[in-house]
Amino acid sequence: MLFSDIVVESFTHTGILQGITENAYVLHRWDRRDCLIIDPGIGPHCLINYIKRENLNPVAILVTHGHYDHIGGIPDVQEEWPDVKVIIGELDSHKLNDPKCNLSRSFGYPIAVPQADIIVADKQMLNIAGMGAQAIWVPGHSRGHMIYLVPSEDRILAFVGDVIFAGSIGATEFGDGDFNQLVQGIELSILPLPEQTVILPGHGKLTTVLNEKQTNPWLRFSFINRGVEKGEYVGRRRKHRQKSSLQPAGSGE
Ligand SMILES: [Zn+2]
Numbered sequence: 001m002l003f004s005d006i007v008v009e010s011f012t013h014t015g016i017l018q019g020i021t022e023n024a025y026v027l028h029r030w031d032r033r034d035c036l037i038i039d040p041g042i043g044p045h046c047l048i049n050y051i052k053r054e055n056l057n058p059v060a061i062l063v064t065h066g067h068y069d070h071i072g073g074i075p076d077v078q079e080e081w082p083d084v085k086v087i088i089g090e091l092d093s094h095k096l097n098d099p100k101c102n103l104s105r106s107f108g109y110p111i112a113v114p115q116a117d118i119i120v121a122d123k124q125m126l127n128i129a130g131m132g133a134q135a136i137w138v139p140g141h142s143r144g145h146m147i148y149l150v151p152s153e154d155r156i157l158a159f160v161g162d163v164i165f166a167g168s169i170g171a172t173e174f175g176d177g178d179f180n181q182l183v184q185g186i187e188l189s190i191l192p193l194p195e196q197t198v199i200l201p202g203h204g205k206l207t208t209v210l211n212e213k214q215t216n217p218w219l220r221f222s223f224i225n226r227g228v229e230k231g232e233y234v235g236r237r238r239k240h241r242q243k244s245s246l247q248p249a250g251s252g253e
Contacts, residue, residue: 004153004155005031007029008026009027010024010206011041013041013046013073021203022203024037024041025038025159026047028129029131034058034059034129035057035058036061036062038061039070040061040074041069041070043076052080058084060084060086060118061084061085062133064148064159065088065141066088066092066094066095068099068102072111074114088118088144089135089137090121091139092144095142096115101175132150132151136148138185140163140178140182140184140185143176145161147163156197157197158190158197160201163186164216166199167212169182191209195210
């Protein structure tokens with residue numbers, strides 16, 4: 001896929017556990033050969049072959065969160081390109097080498113990968129391979145979950161991991177998940193983005209902010225989605241939370 005000046009290739013890894021598929025991404029400026037990898041997934045052989053075939057040079061792996069299905073392939077990439085830097089948010093960094101916290105142990109296939117090279121903070125700007133990437137902290141699916149916003153010349157590319165999917169949102173039933181936190185994070189960090197922003201999720205098809213505003217059933221009761229201004233939002237949300245637990249299939253207000 002070509003987004004004006006940025007080339008993005010996606011790889012859906014079928015993985016080896018429970019038939020779960022995961023999307024990995026490789027991106028680079030069309031006029032450069034250094035590239036970024038987002039969440040290599042498990043068994044990223046197609047991704048590695050693509051990088052070699054295209055004569056690209058990966059300089060960093062941006063990890064959205066530390067769940068096994070997103071991180072399992074990090075050592076495969078490091079074996080080919082030992083200098084590649086692994087980047088993750090602070091509150092998920094311990095999951096890289098903790099099979100319990102990265103959920104792999106409960107699937108009977110414990111995974112531990114080396115510690116990250118760089119810890120990113122909320123709203124931190126990264127400049128890698130000639131591209132700017134802003135890390136934004138969006139907890140709720142995983143406590144240290146980061147999304148990465150990469151502006152191309154004509155639109156923002158949002159690599160959102162397991163925060164939001166086409167027609168759905170991330171699961172919140174894992175140890176440090178929190179439904180309200182996740183919905184609030186989507187409302188504050190994703191819905192205000194320009195509507196033509198491309199959402200590239202960790203599972204399933206790519207989508208846009210406009211499409212999710214119009215069709216995502218989990219955001220039906222979102223205040224921001226209904227045009228409520230940010231200042232007013234906090235008060236209204238507090239009131240709403242007192243009334244209900246904000247279940248998407250609920251009766252609304
Ligand atoms: Zn996950």
